[in-house]
Amino acid sequence: MELPVPWSSLIGVALFLVAVLLRRRRSSSSKYMLPPGPRPWPVIGNLNLIGPLPHRSMHELSTRYGPLMSLRFGSYPVVVGSSVDMAKFFLKTHDLAFLDRPAVASARHILYNGSDVLWAPYGPYWRQGRKLYQNELLSASRIKSTEHIRIEEVRCMLRDVSAAASRDGGAVVRLKDHLSMARFNVVSRMALGRKYIFDGAGSLMPPEAFRWMIQEFFFLNGVVNVGDVIPWLSFLDLQGYIKRMKRLSKMIDPLPEHVLVEHSERRRRQGEGFVPRDMDIIAAGADTSAVATEWALSELLRNPEAMAKATGELDRVVGGGRLVTEEDIPCLPYLDAVDTSVGAYDIPAGTRVFVNVWAIARDPALWGDASEEFRPERFVGSGVDVKGHDLEFLPFGSGRRMCPGLGLGMKMVQLMLANLLQAFAWRLPDGVGVDDLSMEEKFGLSMPRMVPLEAVPEPKLPAHLYDGPCP
Numbered sequence: 001m002e003l004p005v006p007w008s009s010l011i012g013v014a015l016f017l018v019a020v021l022l023r024r025r026r027s028s029s030s031k032y033m034l035p036p037g038p039r040p041w042p043v044i045g046n047l048n049l050i051g052p053l054p055h056r057s058m059h060e061l062s063t064r065y066g067p068l069m070s071l072r073f074g075s076y077p078v079v080v081g082s083s084v085d086m087a088k089f090f091l092k093t094h095d096l097a098f099l100d101r102p103a104v105a106s107a108r109h110i111l112y113n114g115s116d117v118l119w120a121p122y123g124p125y126w127r128q129g130r131k132l133y134q135n136e137l138l139s140a141s142r143i144k145s146t147e148h149i150r151i152e153e154v155r156c157m158l159r160d161v162s163a164a165a166s167r168d169g170g171a172v173v174r175l176k177d178h179l180s181m182a183r184f185n186v187v188s189r190m191a192l193g194r195k196y197i198f199d200g201a202g203s204l205m206p207p208e209a210f211r212w213m214i215q216e217f218f219f220l221n222g223v224v225n226v227g228d229v230i231p232w233l234s235f236l237d238l239q240g241y242i243k244r245m246k247r248l249s250k251m252i253d254p255l256p257e258h259v260l261v262e263h264s265e266r267r268r269r270q271g272e273g274f275v276p277r278d279m280d281i282i283a284a285g286a287d288t289s290a291v292a293t294e295w296a297l298s299e300l301l302r303n304p305e306a307m308a309k310a311t312g313e314l315d316r317v318v319g320g321g322r323l324v325t326e327e328d329i330p331c332l333p334y335l336d337a338v339d340t341s342v343g344a345y346d347i348p349a350g351t352r353v354f355v356n357v358w359a360i361a362r363d364p365a366l367w368g369d370a371s372e373e374f375r376p377e378r379f380v381g382s383g384v385d386v387k388g389h390d391l392e393f394l395p396f397g398s399g400r401r402m403c404p405g406l407g408l409g410m411k412m413v414q415l416m417l418a419n420l421l422q423a424f425a426w427r428l429p430d431g432v433g434v435d436d437l438s439m440e441e442k443f444g445l446s447m448p449r450m451v452p453l454e455a456v457p458e459p460k461l462p463a464h465l466y467d468g469p470c471p
């Protein structure tokens with residue numbers, strides 16, 4: 001097997017240190033009865049077996065070593081759970097023992113030393129952040145009272161897509177660009193009180209620069225950075241990630257700084273009654289819903305039958321005289337199913353635990369032989385939910401550390417997808433067949449498409465429905 005550059009040079013270092021470390025390792029690991037797993041190399045452990053898509057590498061290894069597998073990432077023991085029982089063990093039965101997050105470089109460099117909820121270590125600060133999400137920013141009443149923001153922003157998106165489509169009579173649209181701006185504008189208005197990024201004068205930065213930042217943010221927060229697992233090698237920045245993190249951090253800085261100055265000024269003018277909104281919501285929920293919607297539309301474009309069922313349901317329930325709203329969503333069970341289809345050992349302290357929810361959601365033992373196929377039907381009336389109770393399907397995680405943005409995330413995906421399907425007939429660009437559409441993923445915190453989806457939208461509703469004002 002050909003190893004990526006940093007791994008091959010590391011193996012060189014590793015061989016050099018074999019004699020010294022082998023003796024140390026023997027004495028320390030023999031204390032524990034670890035789950036089965038491949039034999040680790042000195043220094044790098046099993047990093048050489050982890051490719052650019054770690055969830056796939058871990059899945060492949062677990063087919064050999066079982067649903068509870070032991071690995072080593074550099075200096076740290078790692079355990080991977082790949083079954084419903086293991087998800088239950090780590091996320092339910094013993095979740096208190098596994099609530100912490102490791103101190104990683106991305107939290108240090110991009111997220112102000114882990115001062116966000118996502119990377120905060122388990123403790124009072126994290127609990128306070130979760131409470132803020134649950135009781136203030138994402139409470140059921142706040143989500144309800146901000147419905148108009150989502151409706152307005154989704155309409156702006158339809159207007160922009162329609163304008164792009166009419167340019168040159170049937171232009172190809174890069175959907176992700178529109179989805180991520182709509183998504184960001186919603187959280188920006190909900191959390192910060194107004195939009196900060198838009199086309200034209202007064203925007204804090206050009207939308208393209210912001211979109212690039214969000215992509216880089218999600219990538220760098222998901223990477224396996226050598227310095228995080230072999231701390232004494234971190235100064236070498238072998239993969240160049242730290243350099244990228246520092247660059248990104250400099251680009252992000254103006255956004256919170258500007259918002260804080262503006263909010264302090266407003267607080268001074270409006271007195272104590274003014275409540276500043278939390279910054280973390282922007283970073284944590286930045287493009288997850290856009291990624292999920294892009295995957296859903298890609299699957300529908302490859303499955304004309306499913307596309308016909310989803311649009312037929314919209315025609316029946318909503319018709320063509322108005323746009324879909326959040327009240328319509330409960331009456332669209334097929335669309336809901338489309339959205340849903342898109343996710344006796346010792347464990348020493350300090351072990352990093354991965355529950356491979358990607359592998360569990362594709363397990364043929366749970367989902368049948370066609371487990372890899374897009375079949376929304378399997379969710380219609382199945383009762384399987386995404387709220388962390390059904391451990392065979394965990395797109396938002398489960399337990400105390402599960403996603404606090406579930407309610408908002410689902411609403412955004414459903415509303416964006418329903419409106420895009422109702423307002424446009426979608427097709428692939430000329431010369432691109434269904435089989436040419438790549439369905440490869442890129443690794444990162446939100447696992448986006450490797451190649452952004454490009455499709456041709458043809459407006460199908462009366463023109464005035466695309467003309468609403470854009471706040």
Ligand code: HEM
Pocket residue numbers: 117118119130187281282284285286288289292394395396397398400401402403404405406408409410413
């Ligand atoms: C379709 C949309 C979304 C998906 C699929 C998603 C998925 C996830 C997943 C899998 C986790 C990790 C759970 C774990 O570690 O067990 C997570 C954590 C988190 N998500 Fe989301 N998310 C979405 C939308 C959002 C939104 C809209 C927000 C906020 C506005 C948000 C905020 C967070 C935060 C703060 C965490 C960290 C929680 C903690 O560590 O305590 N997410 N999300």
